[in-house]
Amino acid sequence: MSMMEMKRTDLGELYILLEMYGRTYGGVPENLLEAIKGAYRRQGGEKPIRNVRGAGRKSRISPEQICRAKELREKGCKIREIAEEMGYSIGFVHKLINEHPGQEEKI
Numbered sequence: 001m002s003m004m005e006m007k008r009t010d011l012g013e014l015y016i017l018l019e020m021y022g023r024t025y026g027g028v029p030e031n032l033l034e035a036i037k038g039a040y041r042r043q044g045g046e047k048p049i050r051n052v053r054g055a056g057r058k059s060r061i062s063p064e065q066i067c068r069a070k071e072l073r074e075k076g077c078k079i080r081e082i083a084e085e086m087g088y089s090i091g092f093v094h095k096l097i098n099e100h101p102g103q104e105e106k107i
Contacts, residue, residue, distance in 0.1 A: 008043040011036055061088075061096065069096050 006014070015036045022028035065086065072082045083093040 006039070008040055011040040011043065015040065066096050069093055073097050 015033060018028050018033060018036070022033075069082055069086060072085070073079070077085075079090055079093050079097070082097075083090045086093065088096075
């Protein structure tokens with residue numbers, strides 16, 4: 001089976017595996033990675049080749065809740081007060097406020 005006959009998701013997974021192999025052991029030809037990326041795009045793959053199956057941990061909080069936490073913080077509430085109001089730990093609220101810059105624009 002050639003690369004042209006592979007499914008788009010399989011091409012994405014193959015690209016990720018070869019890239020990881022190259023970082024670990026070295027020796028994956030760059031032109032092979034480019035050929036896989038080109039075949040992926042020809043089959044309609046417009047998104048970057050990352051997490052093609054949607055695998056991984058899903059967010060447990062909505063963008064609206066992130067905005068709410070940031071609004072409360074901007075109004076002068078302490079992180080402890082925000083955590084108590086929203087029902088999350090202090091560390092999680094701190095992470096929400098500091099690791100989600102620009103979340104307001106997505107809503």
